[in-house]
Amino acid sequence: MPPQKLKVAAAGLGRMGKRHALNFLNKAPRAELVAAFSPDPSELSWAKQNLEPYGVTLYDDYDKMIAQEGLQAVVIGTATSVHAEEAIKAMEKNLHVLCEKPLSTSIEICKSVVTAAKKHSHLKVMCGFSRRFDDSYRDAFEKTQQGLIGRPSILRSQTCDKHDPSGFFVAYAAWSGGVFVDMAVHDIDLTLWFFGDDVIPKSISAHGITAVQPDLKKYNDYDNAVGIVEFHNGKVAYYYCSRMMAAGQEDTTEVIGTEGKLTVNGNPQQNLVNYYHAGGVTREIPATYWGRFEQAFINETNEFTAACLDGTPLPLKLSNAVKAVEIGSFLQEALVSGKQLHFDEIGRRIEKAQL
Template identity: 25%
Template sequence: MTIRIGLIGAGGMGRAHLARIANDLSGAVITAVADINHDAAVSAAEPYGAKAYDSSEALINAPEVDAVVIATFGKAHAPDVIRCIEAGKYVLCEKPLATTAEDCLRIMEAERKAGKRLVTVGFMRRFDAGYQEMKAVLDSGEHGYATLVHCRHRNPSVPEGYTTRNMIDDTAIHEIDICRYLLGEEIASVRIDTPRATSRRFEHLQDPLVLVATTASGVLIDDEVNVNIQFGYSIECELVMEAGTVRLGDQEKVHVRDVHGNRNAMCQSHIDRFQTAFNTEFQSWINAVARDEHTGSTSWDGYAATCVVDAALESLGNGGREVSVSMIDKPTFYA
């Protein structure tokens, strides 16, 4: 069975997904692209012989679309995710699932009403081989239980429109989710620390910052978010257990030893670093849709991450005081 995919959002991320579906993956074709910018929809759709739509609602209801990928900005996600659920179509929505916990609750209610899990949230790090290996080491129990997680999320630079809020809701949200995935438990409280700001930032930006979180069992997580580090896109994670550690460093692309020293090339973007994880995530989703099954993270995972983001933003606004994460009890539907 070939899955006919419609894309909502013809920006950079959406076009990257179109290219991977067409060039790197199997079992799917692109049949429709929607964007509020008509010219963007047309230019993204044409290379794949897909139909261009000006309305996401029209694309979702189109008979030539079996499943939907959403790659618009976060505030636009919730209405389209709910429309996909109501149309009975599987949807892979880029993070965040929604920008408010209330919208996430509406999505979960629509999904429970539909009677099946249809929503996958684009937390692609769950499909990264390094993180999966880290989880396997912890889950083996050989080194005891987790006590600490140290995370680093470093970008070479960010555009002027990127805000301090984005450091949490667009950047740190990846560490929030991957720590929940690694540890298999929820984050109970969070605070934001603000170190001395780098002179390399735009003046409106507080950069770097550190998100400090505590899980339900007491594991302490620290996440350095440093988005103007200049040298590269560097994602690091160290999981500390009772009798050992497991560490994921930045992915080495090329290692050179010569008269100038011992050095390796650095990744420069999230596409560069996580291309394989993106491909694995999408291929897994396509295969699951063909079997009429859900795969990957759920609407609950999107909701839980958003609740942590909300608490972190509250901490940022109140001078860095610790804030408890407020969540409903996990519905059995997502158990």
């Protein structure tokens, strides 16, 4: 008898949802995609062609899908606004959950998912921060753990998307939570990873511009923003988010320690080709985060599957997902208000005058 496969359902078949569904279908030998849900007819029509023939039952109702017999886990790639509700419902049906980030743009709602997960502690509930599954970040983390850079003290990290002139990002800004919640949340999660998830912000500043998408202003958002988070334990992280890159995706991180430095993706590249021509030497770089992190998403799929089947620990804590959104929200507040935020040693907001 072959080893049991994890029976997984996919909720949401949009840009990311589709990718999760296909990863569970094709790239996860220990998983079996058995169901998929979308409220969107065109997404369902795609699924009829691409999932149904492989034994995937389709639903236009999330509740019905999670009631499917034998189901063990659900991967949630729907709109952010329903992530939390769907995650909680899944737990109530005794299903493991892999949820796209963020759990919510509201801290309160994020916390409700964590509370639910604590109640169902036998379930694996993970919010997918793809960089945690990237070989290069992992190698950098191991080197940090080995003490190669001494005490990590400064972290610089950026999430920079290729400029998309279509206006997509303006519409998206209406509900994304803002550039620090939507983009820098990855860099903040890296900070929690490399600095330790017990770090407590001491002060936060942020500044931004709308250089190519002036309409972002109506949603209090920016297309380029820089923020600094100083922590109480003598560490500083600083972030740059941009939606204006000409060449492609530039997600770069530096971890600077007292005895060395590690960079990840300091020189973005599409592949190992260099083209020498009359104008010099050119290499291409990935157009999107998918081009950069495709393999990390596959790792995520397989490691989540293994954790569910084998009862092994997940490589990241659900509470981090809340903390990352929380710090992102503070940065966004600092950005929009033009005020520096301050916190005491147990993380409570204080007014500077009080200091």
